[in-house]
Amino acid sequence: MGDFLDNHSGLKYTLIVLLVILTSYFFSKIMRFIYGTALVKWAENGKVDQTSVKFLNNAISFIIFIAASIILFINIPALKDIGITLFAGAGILAAIIGFASQQAFTNIISGFFIVIFKPFRVGDVVQVGELHRGVIEDITLRHSIIRNYENRRIIIPNSVISSETILNSSIVDEKTCVHIEVGIGYQSSIDKASEILVNLIENHPLFIDNRTAEEMENGAPKVLIRVISLGEYSITLRAYAWATNPPNSFVLKSDIFKAVKEAYEQNDIEIPFPYRNIINRS
Known part of the structure; x- marks a missing residue:
């Protein structure tokens, strides 16, 4: 009887994991489609900045992934116990995780600052420092993508590009x-x-x-x-x-x-x- 219950519980938690993953995947696709379709049209009509549209569209999957992870940790006892254990012994592990994730969070925060203060926008012609010149193609949570005049993509972390001197030829007047x-x-x-x-x-x-x-x-x-x-x-x-x-x-x-x-x-x-x-x- 105990083996049956254990097998039943294992099957239940497996189904929960699959359900959460599939739901998150399809929900992310649907949200990106709805958000992208609606806001891109508004941006083309001048109602929404194209840079904000692209940045937030890239952030949707990240937010849904974090929400799905929290749901799994709450509903599966094994993961919940691991989470409690990790937080209980938060000393060295927290320091290691904090150090490892510091650069990632710095890039995310820098990405939000770029979208808010707009030193450059999607479609702007820029020169970053003394080396990289091209057109801003995309701004994600982690990095910005520049298409140079050789049609190559230069991927620069947001924290790096935020600390560089940027020559923007399009921010006010393209002439x-x-x-x-x-x-x-x-x-x-x-x-x-x-x-x-x-x-x-x-x-x-x-x-x-x-x-x-x-x-x-x-x-x-x-x-x-x-x-x-x-x-x-x-x-x-x-x-x-x-x-x-x-x-x-x-x-x-x-x-x-x-x-x-x-x-x-x-x-x-x-x-x-x-x-x-x-x-x-x-």
Whole structure:
């Protein structure tokens, strides 16, 4: 009779475990679907920030998992006894668990701070420190994902990215002023070289006129040119050109470098480079 009761109890607790796991799994799927579908639509309409939607959607499974674990510990005597034993002897074990989980909780808290204070959002173009640059693709409880321009994913823990200096090109205004610097020889005409450079930039399809109404009234140029240095063998011109966003500014700059090389050659404007004299004393 005792064996039968033991077997019956074992089967009961096994069913409880399976029921809790399956219920948690399907409930998580349903909640993520409902939450994701509803809030993503609201975010597209401008009612909800996309960053908060993604972050909270990622947090749903974690919250349901914690709730399921608590239910199992309460309803299964063996697990309940283990839990009581662990808490009763909380000294060294608590210190070990606390130390092991410290970094995980730091990442979670940093993730909440990122969502609340929004130093960057999903879709922003950012540079983290001096190394990583790309588009924020996702923000989870543990880490943030950046898609760089090689289409690779850079996964950075939230605690790390929160402590770094972040250059955000999208947080207020995506328009970007790109500096296009070109060196010309001392025998070349600065005015002629500047005129060619301005014309090339103004006629580029990705260039935008960022002047204010007041600047237009005062006759400010669309493209500002400055002589920024008189170098050892060249005069450096810098053009300030505007584009709608960082990727377009990169394309604009690359195209202008190619076009200015060809245009200067046609107009006898030298783009100098260092010369070296080699003497053979044999």
